Amino acid sequence: MGESKGAEIYGYGPTENGVGLEPIDARGIPTAACPICGERWLMVPVIFDEEDYEIVSWGTEGFCGVCRALVTVCTPEDSLEAQRGL
Numbered sequence: 795m796g797e798s799k800g801a802e803i804y805g806y807g808p809t810e811n812g813v814g815l816e817p818i819d820a821r822g823i824p825t826a827a828c829p830i831c832g833e834r835w836l837m838v839p840v841i842f843d844e845e846d847y848e849i850v851s852w853g854t855e856g857f858c859g860v861c862r863a864l865v866t867v868c869t870p871e872d873s874l875e876a877q878r879g880l
């Protein structure tokens with residue numbers, strides 16, 4: 795691995811028993827849930843505002859919190875409403 799910022803941060807590689815697990819690569823289409831298992835907890839790097847602690851930005855490359863598939867996560871601009879020009 796190594797091309798995904800999220801994967802670098804979360805340290806994909808050999809598992810505890812020494813057997814490398816290759817995650818499913820489901821990147822490409824921005825999504826709000828894992829396209830493999832439907833999980834909504836997606837692990838991505840985030841940046842917090844240092845004063846009010848709100849999330850101010852996030853990386854779009856991450857992985858599913860359950861099945862660990864690599865995913866491309868959405869931004870508000872990817873939403874259906876944004877695409878309809880609403």
Ligand SMILES: [Zn+2]
Binds near residue numbers: 828829831832859862
């Ligand atoms: Zn998943």
